[in-house]
Amino acid sequence: MKTTTEITRISKFLSLVLRHQPSTIGLALDANGWAIIGELLAKSNAAGIAIDLELLQHIVATNSKKRFAFDESMTKIRASQGHSIAIDLELRPTAPPEILYHGTAAANVQSIMTNGISKQSRTHVHLSTDQEIARTVGARHGKPFVFEVRAGEMSAAGYQFFLSENMVWLTEYVPTEFLPISADL
Structure with missing residues (x-):
């Protein structure tokens, strides 16, 4: 397994490509912000960022802010929020707490x-x-x-x-x- 520093670096990289600049590695996000995991891994590795499925699962499971999520089929991944690019997270209006x-x-x-x-x-x-x-x-x-x-x-x-x-x-x-x-x- 990678060191904590390496995992943090890769998590920041994932935030960049899944929230702000997927074009950095030529990644395509669908209208709802989902990226195909196989494509993400291949393009990340081609860009010199060594990520495999086990490491990706570890980052998603252990990220303290739960920034990333897999779809039900475990074939896609997206950032949970924080995008600077236009995507539809399919969120429904929800009554907030008072404060x-x-x-x-x-x-x-x-x-x-x-x-x-x-x-x-x-x-x-x-x-x-x-x-x-x-x-x-x-x-x-x-x-x-x-x-x-x-x-x-x-x-x-x-x-x-x-x-x-x-x-x-x-x-x-x-x-x-x-x-x-x-x-x-």
Whole structure:
């Protein structure tokens, strides 16, 4: 088995080709973001990224964020969310909990308080039911700051929410009126 460092490197590579740039290795994703596993393995190996089915299964099973999923037949794989390319994850609108959290860098707070939370280059804004997860996400970009999102009120006002396979809450946009500031954890 590969080292933890090698597995992390391959997981990041999979995020790149399954979420953002499948063209990096000439991979084709279908309309729902699925890639044929045999094609993914062949094109990855041709690009110098050594992956076999056993390693791919290990990465999917052990990824702490559950970023990837196999289809029922175990012949296809896709990223669970976080895409910057247009795909249909076949998610259905779901009523969110009353409160969700969004982690960001403290440097972004003023802009968000003026403009709301936008999806930027992604297909959705990512939200969590867990403050600590939101804090960890924010810390990836600098000093973390956690926004409390009044998701229940947003939903009642007509905004749609979706729950990804890996339990990340998704929405198109969070207007400022639904952003009371939570304590910086």
